[in-house]
Amino acid sequence: MGAECNHPPAIILVGCQIPGNLGAVARAMGNFGAHDLRLVGGCAADKHEAVIRAREMVPILESARSFATLKEALTGIHHTFAASHRRGKGRAGPILPTEAMERVAALPDGEGWALVFGNETSGLSNDEVLHCDHLVAIPTQSDHPSLNLSHAVTVLLYAWAVSDRPPPAPVSAAPASAEERRGLYEHMSETMLRTGYLDPLNPDRTLRYLARILYRARLTPFEITLLRGFFRKLGHLADRAGRPSAEELIRTYEEEAATHRPESPPAGK
Numbered sequence: 001m002g003a004e005c006n007h008p009p010a011i012i013l014v015g016c017q018i019p020g021n022l023g024a025v026a027r028a029m030g031n032f033g034a035h036d037l038r039l040v041g042g043c044a045a046d047k048h049e050a051v052i053r054a055r056e057m058v059p060i061l062e063s064a065r066s067f068a069t070l071k072e073a074l075t076g077i078h079h080t081f082a083a084s085h086r087r088g089k090g091r092a093g094p095i096l097p098t099e100a101m102e103r104v105a106a107l108p109d110g111e112g113w114a115l116v117f118g119n120e121t122s123g124l125s126n127d128e129v130l131h132c133d134h135l136v137a138i139p140t141q142s143d144h145p146s147l148n149l150s151h152a153v154t155v156l157l158y159a160w161a162v163s164d165r166p167p168p169a170p171v172s173a174a175p176a177s178a179e180e181r182r183g184l185y186e187h188m189s190e191t192m193l194r195t196g197y198l199d200p201l202n203p204d205r206t207l208r209y210l211a212r213i214l215y216r217a218r219l220t221p222f223e224i225t226l227l228r229g230f231f232r233k234l235g236h237l238a239d240r241a242g243r244p245s246a247e248e249l250i251r252t253y254e255e256e257a258a259t260h261r262p263e264s265p266p267a268g269k
Contacts, residue, residue: 008034009081009104009160010112011153012073014128015119016042023053023061024150030057032157037064038073042119070116070131074178079104079113082132083152084124085145094137097159103134105163111175115156120149130208131182133215175218184224184231185211191231193246194238200246200253 011029016022022043029037037060039045045061054061067073074080081100095103104113116132118124123146129135138147138155147155176184189207192198198206219227244252 007104007107007109007113008032008036009157010034010036010038010077010114012038012040012070012114012116013042013149014040014070014073014116014124016117016149017120018149019043019047019050020053021120021149022047023050023055025153026050026054026060026064027057028150028154028157029060031154032161034157035060035063037061038114039064039066040068040070040073070128071179071182074114074131074182076112077114077178078111078175079107079134080116080132080178081113081134081136081156082116082124082129083136083138083156084118084129085137094135097136097138097156098163100134100136100156101159101163104160112177114178115153117149117152126204130204130211131178133178133212174220176221176224180221180224181211181214181219184219184228185214187228187231190246191234191238193249194243195234200250201257 011025011034013022013025016025016039022039022045026037026045029035037045043050045064045066050061051058065073081104085094107113115136116124116128118128124132136156138152140147185207188210189198189203192206193200193203
């Protein structure tokens with residue numbers, strides 16, 4: 001199937017550092033019919049090097065939208081695929097580009113999806129990966145695993161362009177966006193910390209499972225609103241009980257853990 005299809009992904013770059021890479025990404029997007037470029041921090045799209053490298057795809061740079069956070073950049077996106085080799089305890093391992101595009105092919109009609117890429121130095125952080133629904137790893141040699149940013153974008157866009165996509169499955173109600181799910185996730189996290197459900201020193205151990213449940217549940221915006229009302233009520237009860245804020249709890253536990261941490265022996269002993 002050709003590259004021009006009905007549902008190209010948004011491309012989200014988090015902290016792109018090199019204007020030339022930004023321009024090359026815009027050019028690759030144009031090659032494969034993608035046009036929605038979203039920037040979270042990083043270099044500006046109007047840098048001379050970016051414009052030169054984009055060539056005839058400068059309009060993609062000119063229409064790129066900038067956001068302060070990845071959460072904000074996920075507005076209108078329902079499914080997110082993070083390009084990363086990061087692994088973590090309790091986290092599902094990365095999938096290959098071909099499997100990722102099989103999942104894209106099964107998405108219902110009208111639901112936005114995005115490919116998310118980190119910066120050229122360290123890629124996506126653990127927190128940024130937690131914003132995303134799937135991890136995608138491009139198979140490379142273990143001694144040289146990292147690709148240039150624009151090359152990674154090109155590989156995944158190519159995998160999408162050549163994949164077989166059956167007619168989109170109908171959906172009865174549009175699911176909540178990734179931004180809305182993230183808002184619920186953060187609300188849950190704060191409330192669960194305040195009520196003592198989460199370990200303040202390692203809340204992600206439980207939260208990463210909850211994030212996956214939220215994605216699989218395909219909650220609608222109305223259901224998100226209902227759940228946030230429930231957690232808001234729990235927050236009011238925590239206020240009445242005099243429970244500290246989530247930030248205060250984490251700070252208190254970290255200070256207590258530091259006082260019980262054994263001191264390092266003097267040098268030479």
